[in-house]
Amino acid sequence: MEITLSPKLTELTTLDWLVLFVTSGDNPTLSAEIPDEVADVVKRVATAGDLPKKSGETKQLLGLSESLPKRILLVGLGASDDVKSCEQERYRLFSIAARALCDQPKRQVAWVLPEVIGDQLDDSAQLELAAMALEAGVQSQAVYQQEPKKHPYQKVTLIGNSSDDENMIASGRAMGRAINLARDLINRTADEVTPVAFADRASAVANTVGVKCEIFDVAQLEAERMNSMLGVAKGSDEPPRMVKLEYQGNGDAPFIGLVGKGVTYDSGGLSIKPTDSMKTMKSDMSGAATVLAVMQAVAELKLPVNLRCYMGLAENMISGKSYRVGDVLTARNGTTIEVLNTDAEGRLVLADVLCYAVDEGTSKLIDFATLTGSCVVALGEDYTGVFTNNQEWCDQLMKSAEATGEKAWQMPMCDSFNDQLKSDIADCKNVGSRWGGAITAAKFLEKFVSDTPWIHCDIAGPAFRTDSKPEREGGASGVMIRSVVNLLKTGVS
Template identity: 35%
Template sequence: MLEFSVKSGAPEKQRTACLIVGVFESRRLTPAAETIDRASEGFLTAVTRRGDMDGEIGDTLLLHGVPNIQADRVLLVGLGKERELDIRGLVKATRAAVEALHHRGTSECVSHLTEIDIRGCSLEQVLRQSIVSIEDTLYRFDELKTDKELGPRRPLRKVTFILSNRKDLMEAERHVREATAISNGVRVAKNLANRPGNLLTPTTMADYARKMTETHVDLQVEVLDQSRMEALGMNALLSVAKGSSEPPKMIVMEHMGADADTPPIVLVGKGVTFDSGGISLKPGPDMDQMKFDMGGAAATIGVMSAVAEMQLPINVVALVPTVENMPDGNALKPGDVIRSMSGQTIEVLNTDAEGRLILCDALTYAGRYKPQAVIDLATLTGACLIALGRVPSAVLSNKDALANELIQAGENANDRVWQLPLWDEYQDQLKSNFADMANIGGREGGTITAAAFLSRFTREYDWAHLDIAGTAWKVGDAKGATGRPVALLAEFLMKRAEQASVGKK
C-alpha cells in the first residue's frame, strides 16, 4: 500500500531519495526548480541548456549528484506550456514521474508539483488527482498468476507532497485522506471487474459486499435471493437469469450518515457477471471482455467503499441487480413478453439487451426509498462506444440540473461525462404491437433509446443514467478495468454532503 503525506519546506532542504520538480516548455523552471538551480549554482540551467530537458509534457530526466541539496536525486518533469497547464496536464506529468521512479528502486520521493498554480484548480483537486493518478499508474491485477509479475526490488512506497503555505497543512491532510478513500474505492471496482466470470458470480459478488461490513461497520448489506425477488414481481430481472445455472441476486447496500428521515441518493449498478448475449448470442471474438459487463456494479460497490471510508454525512443506498446471461433450454427468447415489477409489459426483441431488463426492476425498487435522486451506471450499449469513444461516459437525465451536477463533478474529478438528449420523440422507437414497449429501439440512437426505455421506470423521482460502455475498461495491451466512474460519483456525493451540511447551519 502506498503512503501519502503532506508537508511544507524548502526544496533544497528535503532529505529524500528523490525530489520531483517541474520544467515548462522552453526550459522555463518552476519556482521549486529555480530554488534548486540557485542552490546548486546553475546545475539545472546547465542541464536544460544542453537540450536534455526541453519541458515537453510528460518528459522526465533523472539527475544524480546535484550539488548543495539534501536529496539523493532530482527528477525533472516536463509540464508543457505554462499557460496551458490544467489538471489533465498535471495528471499526465505525475504519471510520467511515477513510472520513471517506480522501476528505479526509489521507495520514497518528495514532489513539488503540488506547489504549481494549476489553472482553475483548487488544492483539493490537485492533491486528489495526484493521488488517484499515482495509484492508477501503479495498479496491477496479478492475483491469479502463479508467477507474479516481477516488479522492482524496491518499489515506490511513500510519496510526500510539498505545500507552498504551511497554513494549508491541516486541510491538505483531510484531502489526502479523502483521496486515499476514493483510490481504495477505484481499486475495489477494478479488482471486482477484472475477475473472470467463473470466479465472480452473482453469489460471490454478494459475498464480497457482505464482507465489506467487517471493515466498514456503518455499512449495512442485505441480499435478496430469487424467492424474494419473485415475491416482489421482479420478473424482468429474473427472466435474464433463466438461462444460467447461477442464481440471481439483488445486493442492497446502505450507508446512513445523515438523519434517518433524510431522503437518500440511490445508486443502481448493472451487474451482469458474464454476458453471452443469451439466445441472441454475441460474436465469438472479444466475448471474453463480457466479464466486464458488471462494471457498473463494480463501480457502485467501489463508491460505497469510498463513502463508508470517508464516513460522509449523507444517506446513500446502492442497489446491485446481478445475474449471468447465458443460453440454454430455459433461457429468455426473442418474442417473449414479460411483466416488470412496475406492472409494465416488455416485448423482448433481443436477449442481448438484457442490462435494461435487470435495471428497470431495480429502478422500480429504488422508488420505495423516496430518494433525492437516483443514478444508474451501466455498460449498457455498444452504441455509446461508437458515439463517444472511450473518453467520456454518456449521461442522460430527466432533470437537467442533476445532469449538470454530474457534468461538473466529472470535470472536477477528471472523470468526464457528455450529455445526450432524452427527448420524447425517441420513445416512438420502443413501440410494440404486443406489449407496452419493446426492449430495443433499433440501430439509430441506441444509447438514447436504451435510456428512454429506463426513463419509463423513473417517473417518480429525479434520475440520471450513466452509460459507461466505452469507459469501464480498456482494450489492447492495457486491457483491464478502469474503475470509472467511482471518482466522478464520489465527487458528486461529497458535494451533496457539503451542500447538506451548509444547509443545516
C-alpha cells in the same frame, strides 16, 4: 505505503527517487523548495535542451553524484506560460508520475509538488490529488501474473504546503482505494467474480466501512417480482443476486440512490456474441462496481449525505433454460416486455432494480451501466453518455464531472424514440432499431423510474480500455467514481 507532507526537502542522499515537475525551455520554473544542488542539475539539463518539452512527458536522470538522490524523475508541465493548474491536468500529471516508477526500485521517494497557479485549485486540493494518484496509480490489471511487474511505494514524502495535510492525504487515499476496488473487481475473471462472489465482496466492504447491507437471493427476488432480471439469469448455473447498501450520514434527509448494472458475464445469451466481442465481457458489471466503490468512498469520508446503492447481479448465459427471443417478461412495476434481443439484457436487469429503488422512496437516482455499443459509436471510448428526465439534476452531475475532468456528454431524450419501443403483443420491446440505440435504451429505462429525478450514465466506452497511456493502464478505469463522490461531497440541491 506511507505518505507524508513536508514543507522542505531536507534529505537528498537517502532518496531512491526525487520527482520534480518542471516547465520546458532553457529557463525552467523551479519550486523554491528545490535545493540549489538539485536546481543546478536541472538547469544543466535545460541548457542541453533535454528537459521534457510537453506536458506529461518524462525524463529520468541516473548516475548522479553522491550528494544527490540516486535518481531524479522530471515530469513536464509544458511551456511556462501554458501551465494548467486545473484538477484534470494535475491529476493526470500525478498519475503519470506515480506510474512512471511502477517497475523501478522506490523504497524512499519524494515529490516536490508544482506551484498552483490561478484559482482553479489550491494547495490542499493538489495534495489530495497527489495522494489519490499514488494510491491508484500502481495497481495493475495483471492480477493473475505470478511475478507482478508493478510494486507499491514504501514511503513517499510530498514537498509542499497545506494547512490540512493529514485530512487531505487521507481523503485522497480513500478515493484511490475506491477506484482500486472497482478496478480490481472489473479486472478479475468472470469465473471468480460471479454474482454470489460479487455480493460477498460487497458485504465485506459494507462490514469494513460500517454501512447496512442486504443481499437478495433468488427466492427473495421472486417475492419482490423481479421477473425481468430473473429472466436474464435463467440460462446460467450461477444464481443472481441483488445487493442493497445503505449509508445514513445526514439525519432524516431524503436518500439518493445509485443503481449499477452487474452482469458479471455477458455471452449475449441466445443472441450470442462473436468471440471477439466476448473477450472483455467480464467487465459488463462495471456499473455495479462503480456504485460499490462510491459507497466505500462516501462511508470512509463520512460525507453528510444519505445514500442507497443497489446492484443487480446476474450472468447472461446459454443453456436449455435461457430466455428466448420472443419471450415476454413482466417487470416489477407490471410492465410487460417483448424480448427481441437477448443481448440487450442489461436494461432488463436495471428495469427491476430501478423500480425497487423508486418503490423505496429514493429522492433522486443515477444508474451506471456498460449498456450499449451504440454509445461508444456515438461518443468514442473516452466519454460517458448521460441521459436524464430532469435537467436540474443532470446539470449538477455534469458540473461535477467538468470539475474533476471526467468526460461526460449529455444526449437527447426525445419522446419520438419511444415509437421504436412499441410492441404488438406487450407494453414495449427491449430494443429499437439500429439507429440511436443508446437513446432508445435510455428511453426504455425511463419507463421504470416513474417521475423520480433520474440520470442514466452509459459507461460502455470508458469503463474498460484495451489500450494504455502514461496516465492510466489498460483494463478497468474506475470512471465516474470521482465525479459522483465530488457531487455528493459538494452537496446535492
